Amino acid sequence: MTETGKVTGIGGLFFKTDDVDGTKEWYRRVLGIQEDQPGYGILFPYDQDKDGLKAYSVFSLFKSDTDYLKPGTQEFMLNFRVSNLENLIEKIKAQNVDVEGPVAEEGCGKFAWIVDPNGIKLELWEQ
Template sequence: MNDTAGPRITGLGGVFYVAADPEATRAWYRDMLGIDGEYGPQLAWSDEPKPNPYSLISHFKDDQYIKPGKGGFMINLRVHDLDGFCKQLKAKGVKVLDKADEGYGKFAWILDPNGVKIELWEQVAEELP
């Protein structure tokens, strides 16, 4: 979209939640997932190699998809080379709960040190849903 489209939402600005030890949580995201920033893990869209990248806000009737995560929410992170990234995580001692290939994308799930479920997603389809 260009600037002439008028005021609008342009993307996900962040995910915020309470952690007992924010510094340790930031260190885990830096050391295990390789994302860091002054106020917490920071992601730049300019780093995304796939065409037509997008973010999603999705709603569920119950927490079955979120389990075994805590807090009634989950964080979805885009990943380039999901299989290679999961190998790196396993080498660091991070347990990959499950993996799936849904055709439009490949997925894997882990828990952060606070029990928050993280869905890792490699966009496969180039067209927007």
């Protein structure tokens, strides 16, 4: 049986800052959070998921002038881990919510984006 698309957890939090390097240094110095993968951010690993893949949440900082959070209007973006992204997209569209652009496939999974009623861009990630 194919699992229906749904959110399975928080994939990460992304927010804008005028000083990416200084903010990363603050989080390292104050909270001991080290950047694991330059350009991706800080990874918080979990035990392996059901498919034997290493699962993690991401905490990442972007320059204030980034377009990555657009068309969201907030200074941050939430990333949700999901199962069966294609099925979830069908459910989302059935609720008259626009999906921002095509599904993107990266080395770490598939991604889609929507914007909530508060202007918060949501990134949906199937690892």
